[in-house]
Amino acid sequence: MKISKLHVSINEKTLVDVSFNINSSLALVGQSGSGKSLTIKALLNMLPSSMKMSLEYENSFELIAGKSVSFVPQNPFTALSPLTKIKKQFFVSSKRVEELFAQVDLDVELLDRFAPELSGGQLQRVVIAMALSHEPKLMLLDEPTTALDPKTRVVILELLKKLQKELGFKMLFVTHDMNSAKMICEEICVLKDGRVVESGETLHVVENPKQEYTKILIDANFANRDFRI
Numbered sequence: 001m002k003i004s005k006l007h008v009s010i011n012e013k014t015l016v017d018v019s020f021n022i023n024s025s026l027a028l029v030g031q032s033g034s035g036k037s038l039t040i041k042a043l044l045n046m047l048p049s050s051m052k053m054s055l056e057y058e059n060s061f062e063l064i065a066g067k068s069v070s071f072v073p074q075n076p077f078t079a080l081s082p083l084t085k086i087k088k089q090f091f092v093s094s095k096r097v098e099e100l101f102a103q104v105d106l107d108v109e110l111l112d113r114f115a116p117e118l119s120g121g122q123l124q125r126v127v128i129a130m131a132l133s134h135e136p137k138l139m140l141l142d143e144p145t146t147a148l149d150p151k152t153r154v155v156i157l158e159l160l161k162k163l164q165k166e167l168g169f170k171m172l173f174v175t176h177d178m179n180s181a182k183m184i185c186e187e188i189c190v191l192k193d194g195r196v197v198e199s200g201e202t203l204h205v206v207e208n209p210k211q212e213y214t215k216i217l218i219d220a221n222f223a224n225r226d227f228r229i
């Protein structure tokens with residue numbers, strides 16, 4: 001799926017101007033303010049009304065607000081209603097929910113609980129199960145493990161990688177964390193100030209970064225051993 005000329009601006013000021021190709025799994029990696037979230041919001045047609053966007057794409061399907069696109073947000077603690085049982089927050093049959101719970105390795109007994117009664121890792125599995133319930137062809141993930149502890153983060157990333165391989169959806173994964181990108185995405189685009197400054201196969205870019213900015217992103221992971229995988 002080729003996204004070309006995705007352009008987002010506000011008051012004539014360009015915030016995002018990117019092109020990229022999602023072959024199977026693509027990470028958009030960049031520092032805070034580099035345009036990661038706006039790129040995802042633009043693809044979901046969720047930009048504030050004050051912004052203008054234009055987009056060209058090829059080989060795509062109902063991309064904008066389409067049924068075949070699912071979204072996994074950053075914070076599972078706020079993604080679900082705290083006052084409604086988990087099972088009531090799915091809009092597919094209970095048999096299908098049980099299948100989805102098996103896919104994300106969750107005990108079906110949790111369906112009768114409320115969100116505050118689940119751990120962060122369990123909540124993010126529920127959110128992933130919800131995203132899968134739409135049978136997506138493209139899954140957009142906005143820092144889906146940032147709110148989790150390092151151990152749970154690795155477990156959830158491994159789950160996402162396994163699901164992507166088994167179910168065959170394409171994945172666009174937004175993160176500031178180079179190691180998370182390396183763990184689950186075959187290709188990477190490095191974003192700076194709303195533009196792609198470096199791209200290619202993830203392992204190649206991580207091992208041979210050309211831009212000083214990319215090196216800084218890689219070194220930031222090494223500086224924090226908790227984030228290392």
Ligand SMILES: Nc1ncnc2c1ncn2[C@@H]1O[C@H](COP(=O)(O)OP(=O)(O)OP(=O)(O)O)[C@@H](O)[C@H]1O
Pocket residue numbers: 010015030031032033034035036037038039048176
């Ligand atoms: N509503 C808005 N009005 C004006 N500028 C905005 C708005 N939202 C985002 N921006 C600007 O657009 C740029 C990209 O923001 P974006 O939220 O996409 O960054 P990001 O890479 O997701 O950062 P983070 O990792 O901190 O979430 C930033 O310069 C930001 O200040």
